[in-house]
Amino acid sequence: MAQPPRTANVPSKQPAPAADEPVSRVRWLLGWVLTPSLFFGGIFLGGAYLGANHPDGWVTRTVTWVAGVF
Amino acid sequence: MASSRIRSLTKLALLLGVPIALLLGLFGGGVYCGHTNREAILGFERDWLGMEVTLPAKTEPVKPEPVKTEPVKPEPVKPEPVKPEPVKTEPVKTEPVKTEPVAPVVDVPPTPVAPVLVEVTDPVPVTVAPSLPLPDDLRARLAEPVRVRVKVLVDPELVDRRPDWIAYVQRHVTWASQVLEAQIGVRLELRGVVVWASPEGTSADAQLADLQARPRDGTDLLLGLSSRGFTGVPPITTAPESNAGYALVPVNPASRAPHLRGMLYAVGQALGAASVTDATTEAWLAGSFMADRRGPDSQAITLDADSRRRLLERKSLPFQVSVDDGEH
Numbered sequence: 001m002a003q004p005p006r007t008a009n010v011p012s013k014q015p016a017p018a019a020d021e022p023v024s025r026v027r028w029l030l031g032w033v034l035t036p037s038l039f040f041g042g043i044f045l046g047g048a049y050l051g052a053n054h055p056d057g058w059v060t061r062t063v064t065w066v067a068g069v070f
Numbered sequence: 071m072a073s074s075r076i077r078s079l080t081k082l083a084l085l086l087g088v089p090i091a092l093l094l095g096l097f098g099g100g101v102y103c104g105h106t107n108r109e110a111i112l113g114f115e116r117d118w119l120g121m122e123v124t125l126p127a128k129t130e131p132v133k134p135e136p137v138k139t140e141p142v143k144p145e146p147v148k149p150e151p152v153k154p155e156p157v158k159t160e161p162v163k164t165e166p167v168k169t170e171p172v173a174p175v176v177d178v179p180p181t182p183v184a185p186v187l188v189e190v191t192d193p194v195p196v197t198v199a200p201s202l203p204l205p206d207d208l209r210a211r212l213a214e215p216v217r218v219r220v221k222v223l224v225d226p227e228l229v230d231r232r233p234d235w236i237a238y239v240q241r242h243v244t245w246a247s248q249v250l251e252a253q254i255g256v257r258l259e260l261r262g263v264v265v266w267a268s269p270e271g272t273s274a275d276a277q278l279a280d281l282q283a284r285p286r287d288g289t290d291l292l293l294g295l296s297s298r299g300f301t302g303v304p305p306i307t308t309a310p311e312s313n314a315g316y317a318l319v320p321v322n323p324a325s326r327a328p329h330l331r332g333m334l335y336a337v338g339q340a341l342g343a344a345s346v347t348d349a350t351t352e353a354w355l356a357g358s359f360m361a362d363r364r365g366p367d368s369q370a371i372t373l374d375a376d377s378r379r380r381l382l383e384r385k386s387l388p389f390q391v392s393v394d395d396g397e398h
Contacts, residue, residue: 040096047100052111053123063101 113297117323120301190244195326199357199370201252204382211382212255218337218389219259221289223266223281227297239263239295246333249359253373254381258337261289274302274318281316286392291340292316295329300362306339308384314340315390322364331371334359342384343377353377 051060104111115121204212222239229235240260247258274296281294292315296303300320308314317336321328338360339345346353346361353374354361360377373381 043093043096044100044103047097047102048104048107048111049100051101051104051106052108052115053104055105055108060101060105063098064105066098067102 117297117299117321120299190241192241192245194245194248194330196330196367197370198249198252199372201373202375204378208379208382211385214255214386216256216385217259218256218291219261219289220291220293221262221264221287222260222293222295223264223284224295225266225297228295229265236263242327242329242333245327245330246337249330249334249371250337253378254341254385256337256341256381256385262287266294274298275304278304278306278316278318281318284316286315290315290389291337292392293319293333293336295319295321296332297321299323300332300335300364303362305345308340308342309390311387312390313342313384313387315392316340324364325367331359331365334371335362338373338377338381340389341381342387343380346374346377 050057051063054060112123116123203209220243222243224235224239228238232238240263243258243260247256250256250258277294277296277298281292284292286292291313294317296318298318298320299322303318303320306314306317317340319329319336320332322331325331335345343360346358348354349363353376354363356374357365357369357372358374358377359365359371360374365371
């Protein structure tokens with residue numbers, strides 16, 4: 001009565017051919033390493049620039065005050 | 071109903087608040103780092119990015135220290151009263167003109183560093199290309215020995231950074247002299263090293279103007295050792311009948327001899343050679359010290375043929391009248 005589960009679609013879910021691997025690795029590096037690094041590094045460097053060039057600005061004074069609390 | 075609303079609002083606040091707090095924390099960390107490492111960042115912006123920034127005047131209080139040591143000078147004067155005989159004092163009085171040029175030499179050891187005037191034996195730490203053969207007319211010029219008496223003013227920033235700043239200057243002058251002697255037959259003689267109490271954070275033009283307003287104390291050439299890079303160093307114009315008496319020495323912080331190329335460049339400009347600014351010329355690419363750039367240590371220091379000819383032709387000219395000469 002009970003039919004065995006269909007396995008006809010299984011082969012289509014197998015890993016992509018080897019030729020696509022470098023592309024996916026580059027995509028992974030771009031997506032998980034380069035773009036986040038640029039994004040977060042840019043925010044950090046922007047802060048560093050502000051702190052160095054505008055030491056008397058309200059942002060810098062606020063940050064140094066907060067840092068002084070701890 | 072109300073509790074589920076509060077719960078969903080809390081979730082929303084967390085969902086938005088946590089990423090924003092992380093980003094603000096990252097930015098704030100950057101601001102804090104920038105504020106605490108301000109001098110290094112501003113120095114990087116000025117020397118490497120060529121930005122016009124004003125360095126903090128933190129080094130001001132240190133300046134007077136070497137200047138205060140000038141009272142050491144009276145010590146060499148004391149021997150004079152030891153000679154109370156009237157006959158001997160007369161020849162001493164006849165030589166005040168000679169003692170004045172010697173005064174800057176007394177200025178050389180204004181710091182507690184006693185063995186300052188020990189002869190420099192270190193070899194030039196960067197590669198120097200051997201001088202090329204010259205045509206007959208210029209070979210005769212090369213053989214003429216020319217001595218240039220040099221007084222060096224040192225940027226307070228360098229004084230703070232290097233406790234051995236006098237020995238540092240002495241080494242650089244000796245190395246520059248070795249290169250110049252081989253290339254154009256000019257020997258540099260260090261006559262004085264003092265802290266350069268120039269207004270901080272000023273432009274290179276203002277530094278050069280400040281330099282020109284200072285007395286040379288009997289020396290031929292006043293060199294201002296700057297903490298600035300080659301960017302923005304103003305060209306020196308020399309009169310046809312005389313060499314310039316002042317020059318600004320830019321720095322190449324990445325080099326093992328940070329002021330060597332700059333010093334050669336400055337002396338070359340003072341002696342009338344033009345700055346090589348075109349990066350496509352052979353002189354620039356070959357690493358001529360008249361190129362306005364930071365040459366890497368891997369590239370040998372050379373001198374292009376045009377600049378060398380110009381320097382050889384002008385090396386015997388007198389130096390321009392000093393501010394203090396004009397007063398006499």
